[in-house]
Amino acid sequence: MASQSEESVLSQMLTDKSKCSSMKVHKPSYDRTKLKHGIVHLSVGAFHRAHLAYYMDLLASEQNEINWGIVGVGIRMFDKPISDALQSQKGLYTLVSKGGNESDVDVRIIGSMIDYLFAPDSPEAVLDVLSHPDTKIASLTITESGYDLDINNAEIQHDLKNPQQPKTVFGFIVHALNRRKNAGIEPFTVMSCDNVQANGEVTKKCILSFVKALNNQDLLTYIQSKVTFPSAMVDRITPATTDSDRDYVLTKCGITDKWPVVTEPFVQWVIEDNFCNGRPPLEHLSSYNVLLTEHVEAYECMKMRLLNASHSSMCYLGYLMGYRYIHEIILDQDVKQYIEYLMNDEVSSTLPPVPGIDLELYKKTLITRFSNPNIKDTALRVCMDGASKFPKFLNPTIDQQLKSNQPKIHFSSLAIGAWIRYITGVDEENNPITLQDPLADQLNLKDIANNTKPNVKEILNINQVFGDLGKNEKFVKSVQDVVNLLYEKGSKATLKQWLNMYKSQ
Structure with missing residues (x-):
């Protein structure tokens, strides 16, 4: 059973239980209070919530896997509205998949995101959770342009000089890995979920460029020898949330949700089996188009x-x-x-x-x-x-x-x-x-x-x-x-x- 506060938030979202019943809304069948934050996801958008968070929700629901809860992190100031929405709903949100026919609809309240942090307000809290031993994976969705790393960019320069208050994804990852190294904690895997060819290698190149600019040879050696960057192919067409989506979720599904996600039924994840500190049992998700491979x-x-x-x-x-x-x-x-x-x-x-x-x-x-x-x-x-x-x-x-x-x-x-x-x-x-x-x-x-x-x-x-x-x-x-x-x-x-x-x- 969920805690009273969890039940209260869920009950508030389920505004019209008769509509929820008729739409066969899937609710978390697991105790969210027992989920550990195995994953910290940087830059939470619609795609992440339709893909990685969806898959971790399936593992918790169908396999009783409690070690792969997600702490979401908003990086930019424009993430503030979604931050407010998800924090007020304790990370719960509605995922609606719609097929080509009106009757082809699946409605699921996702519970795998157990916390959400807004980095501009609390960079130290983000560094703390990234440095926590329970964090096994730092994942990211920063869009294709996010990997065009300019070391002379003002925010990157800020992060190089301010390890306690980074502003960028790369600053948070590198400074958290440095903390883990200094504390004798095993590093986390850095996992890109963006549409970039060889996204693991591209992410690694960005991280190493940042570390070289820090002129920290010990950290460079640590990351090169111990941190892994699996490449992956991710796929699910997921538009940005609109007011029409919110209205649909309320009027058709009976759910009050400040930031639902509407997506297509198709979903796929092909990922390199290359994790340095454990991974979710993704082999249990093969029926949901997840494939572990050495050759992505x-x-x-x-x-x-x-x-x-x-x-x-x-x-x-x-x-x-x-x-x-x-x-x-x-x-x-x-x-x-x-x-x-x-x-x-x-x-x-x-x-x-x-x-x-x-x-x-x-x-x-x-x-x-x-x-x-x-x-x-x-x-x-x-x-x-x-x-x-x-x-x-x-x-x-x-x-x-x-x-x-x-x-x-x-x-x-x-x-x-x-x-x-x-x-x-x-x-x-x-x-x-x-x-x-x-x-x-x-x-x-x-x-x-x-x-x-x-x-x-x-x-x-x-x-x-x-x-x-x-x-x-x-x-x-x-x-x-x-x-x-x-x-x-x-x-x-x-x-x-x-x-x-x-x-x-």
């Missing part, structure tokens, strides 16, 4: 080049066409055909073999997932951080194709051209586009793109985004042709002409 790379490659690249590619063009939701974009038959051509004719041949995966079925499943009208995923959400996403998601396909005997870059060029048109910050009706891309701001891409005459070659020569791709004349010309068409004819006519050009080849 092929799965990462498949997912990023097919799902993530397609997601971004269709959203820039779709937004220019006037669509605002993912399902609206993919239900446009021209866009659907474009994405199918991109996946089948350009991406698939660049993929390594993926054990146990039917690639044709996987691609068809992606189209079905994109078409789900019930999770209301926005194009703007997917359009975020394009300057950080393309190097990881689409550029590797372009690079491999350009190195082949018969390079196919027709639809990859369309994706890049649409992004260049999008980052001018003005749509085809001359309405402003809200750009959310720190790297684009840092590189001044909006001014370079210029909404009257984009300098395509100059943009493609930005090494930080495109590497050496801008040196390939075939690629530059193809992207320039797309951009010219977008300005001359608009996005819908450009897409039709681009499809017709391909079919006539």
Whole structure:
């Protein structure tokens, strides 16, 4: 049984018990007061609560695993609203998965997050919990752009000089590991849950760069020899929470929840079995698409080049066409055909073999997932951080194709051209586009793109985004042709002409 305070909070959330019963709301079946904080998760967002926290809730519910409760940590000031919500609900929240049909709904109150800390208010408390012997894993979701570590960044510089009051994820992790080293406590595993190729190695590189800047050789040796950074492929399309989601949870499910999460039924986690201080018994979750492996790379490659690249590619063009939701974009038959051509004719041949995966079925499943009208995923959400996403998601396909005997870059060029048109910050009706891309701001891409005459070659020569791709004349010309068409004819006519050009080849 839960404690009185736990029962009180849960009872307050279950506003209409008759609706909860009719919707078959799953509630925590375990005693949350007995959960230990085996995991500290840095930067809690919707995806974490639909993925890792969901999986740990399953382990507690179905396997009575009590050692893998989660302490969530909000890092940035903009995390304050979710911090207030989760703290007032003692970490409880509603997870709703919606399939393509109205009847395909699953409602679950997640109890695996047993505490939540807001780092700007209490950095010492965050360091304390990270340094606690019960903490076996420090996990993080900081988005793709979060790994573009700039050691000269003001907050990173602050963290290098203020080990008691860090502000960044990397500052908290490194200073907590230093405390553990000095106290003779085994280190924790550092586990990225972001869509980044070889995310374990990328995270390790960021951590080591930070430590080298500290000029602490003992700590560097300690981390290099004792800390592990497993790579993982994570997958679940999860939009940001809206007021409509809160209203749905209240009126349809009978639950008052300040920050629920609405997601799709599909979920997957392929993770490298490389933990330095114990791990959850993830093998018990194989029926929920969890796979422990020594070789994550092929799965990462498949997912990023097919799902993530397609997601971004269709959203820039779709937004220019006037669509605002993912399902609206993919239900446009021209866009659907474009994405199918991109996946089948350009991406698939660049993929390594993926054990146990039917690639044709996987691609068809992606189209079905994109078409789900019930999770209301926005194009703007997917359009975020394009300057950080393309190097990881689409550029590797372009690079491999350009190195082949018969390079196919027709639809990859369309994706890049649409992004260049999008980052001018003005749509085809001359309405402003809200750009959310720190790297684009840092590189001044909006001014370079210029909404009257984009300098395509100059943009493609930005090494930080495109590497050496801008040196390939075939690629530059193809992207320039797309951009010219977008300005001359608009996005819908450009897409039709681009499809017709391909079919006539």
